[in-house]
Amino acid sequence: MIRRVAALALLAAGIGCSVPAAAQAPAAAQPFAGMACELHVWALGRPNFVPKSNMMVRYTPPTAEQLADPNSTVNIFAPVKRAQALGDAPLGQLFPGAASVTITRHDEVIDMDKTPINAIKARLTPSTAPCYGDLVLANMYAIFPNPDAPYVMYGLGGGLLASAIAGGDRLVMDFWLQQWPGTKGKPQVFRRKNDTPLPHVRPASVEMAAAVKDSADANLAIFAETVAAKRAK
Numbered sequence: 001m002i003r004r005v006a007a008l009a010l011l012a013a014g015i016g017c018s019v020p021a022a023a024q025a026p027a028a029a030q031p032f033a034g035m036a037c038e039l040h041v042w043a044l045g046r047p048n049f050v051p052k053s054n055m056m057v058r059y060t061p062p063t064a065e066q067l068a069d070p071n072s073t074v075n076i077f078a079p080v081k082r083a084q085a086l087g088d089a090p091l092g093q094l095f096p097g098a099a100s101v102t103i104t105r106h107d108e109v110i111d112m113d114k115t116p117i118n119a120i121k122a123r124l125t126p127s128t129a130p131c132y133g134d135l136v137l138a139n140m141y142a143i144f145p146n147p148d149a150p151y152v153m154y155g156l157g158g159g160l161l162a163s164a165i166a167g168g169d170r171l172v173m174d175f176w177l178q179q180w181p182g183t184k185g186k187p188q189v190f191r192r193k194n195d196t197p198l199p200h201v202r203p204a205s206v207e208m209a210a211a212v213k214d215s216a217d218a219n220l221a222i223f224a225e226t227v228a229a230k231r232a233k
Contacts, residue, residue: 030097031181031231037098037131039091040124043079044117044138044176045109071209080107082173083137087217093224094133094177110136117176132180138191139174142198142212169198171215175223190230194222 051059066072075081084105092101110117110124117138124134145168174193182188196218201207 032095032131033097035095035098035131036129037095037101037133038127038129039094039101039103039133039135040127041083041086041091041103041105042108042110042124042134042136043083044112044136045079046113047109047111048113069204071204071206073204076204076209076212077140077142079137079140080109082140082212082216083135085213085216086220090217090220090224091135093221094135094179094227095131096228098131120178123178123180130181134178136176137173138176139172139193141172143170143172143195145169169200170195171198171212171219173216173219173223175220177223177227188231190223190227192223192226194219194226196222 053059062072062074066074069075084107088103091103092098095101104125106124110120117136120134123132172193172195174191176189176191178187178189180187196215198215199207199211201211
């Protein structure tokens with residue numbers, strides 16, 4: 001199996017928005033019922049790390065044209081851009097029962113060399129909101145088992161999962177979440193790595209950009225279900 005690991009090209013702008021929480025769970029499973037909540041979205045990376053080529057991997061810095069092209073591989077697989085593009089609906093599902101969830105996407109990168117994710121014990125912003133959460137995209141990469149297979153254009157949206165071949169191209173995402181209210185004043189912390197299929201489309205294309213967005217939202221929805229299940233225990 002050949003793995004192409006997307007470089008952690010971290011570039012985006014912070015955006016704030018407020019959405020109603022999509023909560024369909026029973027009242028007993030709604031710890032945020034009626035609350036106005038904040039969710040801050042981040043990406044983990046190594047902003048000061050300079051990759052070097054070796055016998056296994058040849059590193060080529062992105063060109064100015066690639067950086068300017070929203071459909072280039074370096075931009076499609078940039079973790080901050082992926083975090084910024086996560087859908088409001090699956091993000092809101094992280095706070096079942098909340099009256100509203102104000103979402104802020106940050107362009108600051110959490111430097112894993114200075115702040116390992118397991119060392120984070122406090123809020124990543126100075127907010128004092130009673131209902132608060134930090135969601136971090138801790139890792140992301142694509143797996144292409146058969147890079148020589150012919151490209152097939154699939155419909156996006158509902159066709160993403162239905163058309164993908166089991167064991168084919170996949171997007172792997174590792175999410176970490178801390179949330180207040182927690183237990184005894186401490187946050188609840190959740191982490192899970194999942195993967196979802198990608199249709200085998202032409203790389204560095206509009207089709208690939210749309211497919212990765214759909215797959216990322218599917219990964220987030222799975223993570224939200226995992227968090228709800230663990231919280232209910």
